[in-house]
Amino acid sequence: MYCPRCNHEDTKVLETRLGKGNHSIRRRRECLACSHRFSTMEEIVREGLVVVKRNGAREDFDITKIASGIRKATDKRPVEVERVNLLISEIVEGLQKKFEEEVPSSAIGEEIMTHLQSVDQIAYVRFASVYREFRDIDELAKAIDQLRKAAKPSDFCFRRTRPPSSSAHAQCDAGFPGRDGAHVASRRRRRRAGL
Numbered sequence: 001m002y003c004p005r006c007n008h009e010d011t012k013v014l015e016t017r018l019g020k021g022n023h024s025i026r027r028r029r030e031c032l033a034c035s036h037r038f039s040t041m042e043e044i045v046r047e048g049l050v051v052v053k054r055n056g057a058r059e060d061f062d063i064t065k066i067a068s069g070i071r072k073a074t075d076k077r078p079v080e081v082e083r084v085n086l087l088i089s090e091i092v093e094g095l096q097k098k099f100e101e102e103v104p105s106s107a108i109g110e111e112i113m114t115h116l117q118s119v120d121q122i123a124y125v126r127f128a129s130v131y132r133e134f135r136d137i138d139e140l141a142k143a144i145d146q147l148r149k150a151a152k153p154s155d156f157c158f159r160r161t162r163p164p165s166s167s168a169h170a171q172c173d174a175g176f177p178g179r180d181g182a183h184v185a186s187r188r189r190r191r192r193a194g195l
């Protein structure tokens, strides 16, 4: 992205937000050479992208549905609006890379869960409970268990192997007990669980 004032090539993104009607992404940028600030718009819905639902019905790809699902899942969670908007654009871009014309609704759900998992685990469980239609508390417990096993190495407390850091202990308090070497096995489990 070239600066419109000095034509310098490098700019940094200051802010990302959804445009009118949630069909575009507006990025506020600053030129690294002259500090000129300007905005860019990106259309994020590929024309004609069609969603194939579980029952075979087809409907137009609708980013507002993705946005609403993510907003509900992250409601009252410590996730900034900016991060939520970025998440939505990452999900849409991810889907556009993988699918040309038709996208199964299940792939949209999985894409959302993959991204939510790395942002906020409570939001992930909330979304999963609606998307996967948990029937009872056992299914919920199973999902949380998978989440614990699939947690990234940084999510674990290395009380015994590393000096305590505040972020590691925040995760401990959130119920992710430290287990030596757990992250090595967790990647394998995560792959098996398809997460």
Ligand SMILES: [Zn+2]
Residues within 6 Å of the ligand: 003, 004, 005, 006, 007, 008, 031, 032, 033, 034, 035, 036
């Ligand atoms: Zn410039």
